[in-house]
Amino acid sequence: MAKIQVFGHKSPDTDTIASAMAAADLLAQQGLDTEAVAQGKPNQETQYALDHFGLQTLPIIDKATTEEVVLVDHNEAAQSVDNLAEVTVYGIYDHHKFNFQNATPLYITAKPWGSVSTILYYEYLKAGLTIPAKIAGMLVSGLISDTLLLKSPTTTDVDRAALPELAKMAGIDDVDAYGLAMLKAGTDLSSKSDED
Amino acid sequence: MAKIQVFGHKSPDTDTIASAMAAADLLAQQGLDTEAVAQGKPNQETQYALDHFGLQTLPIIDKATTEEVVLVDHNEAAQSVDNLAEVTVYGIYDHHKFNFQNATPLYITAKPWGSVSTILYYEYLKAGLTIPAKIAGMLVSGLISDTLLLKSPTTTDVDRAALPELAKMAGIDDVDAYGLAMLKAGTDLSSKSDED
Numbered sequence A, B: 001m002a003k004i005q006v007f008g009h010k011s012p013d014t015d016t017i018a019s020a021m022a023a024a025d026l027l028a029q030q031g032l033d034t035e036a037v038a039q040g041k042p043n044q045e046t047q048y049a050l051d052h053f054g055l056q057t058l059p060i061i062d063k064a065t066t067e068e069v070v071l072v073d074h075n076e077a078a079q080s081v082d083n084l085a086e087v088t089v090y091g092i093y094d095h096h097k098f099n100f101q102n103a104t105p106l107y108i109t110a111k112p113w114g115s116v117s118t119i120l121y122y123e124y125l126k127a128g129l130t131i132p133a134k135i136a137g138m139l140v141s142g143l144i145s146d147t148l149l150l151k152s153p154t155t156t157d158v159d160r161a162a163l164p165e166l167a168k169m170a171g172i173d174d175v176d177a178y179g180l181a182m183l184k185a186g187t188d189l190s191s192k193s194d195e196d
């Protein structure tokens, strides 16, 4: 089976990194050969989350090097790898407006929810699969980042329900304290991307 | 709560009619106020299925008359209602290549499977909801129509697994006999659309 690269948008934010990791793991648990990668270095907020859960940064790509790819947290070509038109999009997990065209039927799971991290939490659940604790930690982080600790107007009831469940799986006792520390880490060096 | 019209592509085929009915029912069971409609009269094959299960034809529209809509079995504006750009797409269920853009986050469930009828069968299942027998009958019909009784190259293992389950729910004893009779009804007057 050929490998499938899984990646989020350019100028990666925490939701993009978390959902690339989670989608690659979810699809691997379902039998695909996946590799989570990123279109750039983690920002300070994401680096805080990676350090907290003892995770390495993702390999950085500027072009996809597999024939099939999975897009997370974006669907527009402008936010994707430069050679998107030359590869086949196997699937998309996203929560943005759409501007996507391709030549072949594909998997798309899109929901108007606060984060792709939230969407992936429910995808694991519906598939009856276990979320590894470190990946749950990254999904907590992606959810908190995109919804500003459930305070953003994009926050939905689904996000509010997912956060405590994910925090439990990640072994986070005080999710507010963790979230504030993570968001603060992202503002320290004003290196936070202005994309969600 | 405002009503949401649910419809498939122009020149409706059996999968389009079946999935409009099923998506409208599934979303209604989840609390939305939906109305299944169609962009044209049923073809002879679809009419055979409707008659077999004692169902009325869907109301025919040429423009959406609700502010929000759900698209089934298509996603391209050219195959949709003329005023698509003036309404909000709440969600899409589809199995075709994509060419879609919009201005707001939305629900999309797309899979590269043989029919949208198959996709909706699994959506009911994952949601833990019951498929009414007549709607199961239409989903059997949509699946058989798009896959030519599981013989088309677009047929997947998922379609093969769904067909006997749906037939059971629909109370169809001999699904091959039903399928052949339905497909034959569609060829009698060469009125079958050449879209899948």
Ligand SMILES: [Mn+2]
Residues within 6 Å of the ligand: A015, A016, A073, A095, A114, A115, A116, A146, A196
């Ligand atoms: Mn996001």
Ligand SMILES: [Mn+2]
Residues within 6 Å of the ligand: A009, A013, A015, A016, A073, A195, A196
């Ligand atoms: Mn993002």
Ligand SMILES: [Mn+2]
Residues within 6 Å of the ligand: B015, B016, B073, B095, B114, B115, B116, B146, B196
């Ligand atoms: Mn179809």
Ligand SMILES: [Mn+2]
Residues within 6 Å of the ligand: B009, B013, B015, B016, B073, B195, B196
């Ligand atoms: Mn069709």
